Amino acid sequence: MSHLRPEEDSAKRSLRRGILTVRARLTADDARETEASLAARALELPELARARTVAAYVSMGSEPGTRALLDALHARGVRVLLPVLLADNDLDWGTYDGPDSLAPVRLGGRMTLLEPAGTRLGPEAVLGADAVLLPGLAVDGRGMRLGRGGGSYDRVLARLERAGADPALVVLLHDSEVVGHVPEEPHDRPVHAAVTPSGVHRFR
Ligand SMILES: Nc1nc2c(c(=O)[nH]1)N(C=O)[C@@H](CNc1ccc(C(=O)N[C@@H](CCC(=O)O)C(=O)O)cc1)CN2
Numbered sequence: 001m002s003h004l005r006p007e008e009d010s011a012k013r014s015l016r017r018g019i020l021t022v023r024a025r026l027t028a029d030d031a032r033e034t035e036a037s038l039a040a041r042a043l044e045l046p047e048l049a050r051a052r053t054v055a056a057y058v059s060m061g062s063e064p065g066t067r068a069l070l071d072a073l074h075a076r077g078v079r080v081l082l083p084v085l086l087a088d089n090d091l092d093w094g095t096y097d098g099p100d101s102l103a104p105v106r107l108g109g110r111m112t113l114l115e116p117a118g119t120r121l122g123p124e125a126v127l128g129a130d131a132v133l134l135p136g137l138a139v140d141g142r143g144m145r146l147g148r149g150g151g152s153y154d155r156v157l158a159r160l161e162r163a164g165a166d167p168a169l170v171v172l173l174h175d176s177e178v179v180g181h182v183p184e185e186p187h188d189r190p191v192h193a194a195v196t197p198s199g200v201h202r203f204r
């Protein structure tokens with residue numbers, strides 16, 4: 001968010017900026033194609049085919065669209081968990097029960113997040129997920145993921161590790177965001193796969 005640590009790796013910051021610049025150039029047609037292809041590729045994942053509970057998120061702005069995927073999972077009868085951003089950047093969770101179950105939440109500036117409007121299940125609810133779909137800006141061949149810098153998903157990954165939970169960890173990206181190297185800090189944990197509109201990249 002806006003309170004980046006002064007010592008934060010400037011390599012992360014410049015990679016973030018570069019990717020957000022490219023994302024800002026995408027057209028509405030690009031976005032529609034990306035959303036449909038991303039859902040198709042993700043639904044081919046065996047990890048999602050056998051999942052009873054999937055932790056996901058509602059895409060915003062220029063993120064690759066997740067709405068088609070959320071609706072397909074929901075229609076299959078999968079229990080879909082969605083994040084609720086807490087004041088300390090940790091994440092609480094609620095369930096996705098179709099488009100009407102979402103409520104807009106204004107963040108600081110112009111960004112609006114869609115969050116689940118129903119019962120909050122608590123930050124530990126993610127421990128019940130068979131697969132976790134993560135937002136990100138980039139990933140490298142080791143599975144090191146670059147996020148927006150809030151550290152919310154770093155906390156989720158740390159919580160899963162502490163609990164000994166081992167869900168499939170899958171980041172959803174545009175094709176060009178699978179890169180050669182993502183700068184990492186000691187708290188960063190790798191994901192297992194990335195899904196992009198053109199396919200699946202596996203890291204373990
Ligand atoms: N779709 C989606 N939902 C998500 C996340 C995400 O990355 N994507 N999150 C992932 O953790 C959590 C929310 N965290 C967020 C962190 C920063 C910003 C944001 O608007 N950042 C602006 C800059 C805002 C500012 O600091 O002024 C930006 O990146 O442009 C939004 C959500 C939970 N839900």
Ligand SMILES: Nc1ncnc2c1ncn2[C@@H]1O[C@H](COP(=O)(O)OP(=O)(O)OP(=O)(O)O)[C@@H](O)[C@H]1O
Nearest residue numbers: 005146147148149150151152153154155158187188
């Ligand atoms: N387990 C944790 N608990 C609390 N704070 C953490 C944890 N892991 C990382 N952080 C903090 O989160 C901040 C952002 O870290 P980083 O830049 O790696 O975010 P990110 O991975 O890009 O974002 P996100 O995880 O939200 O997608 C850092 O200040 C870091 O110290």
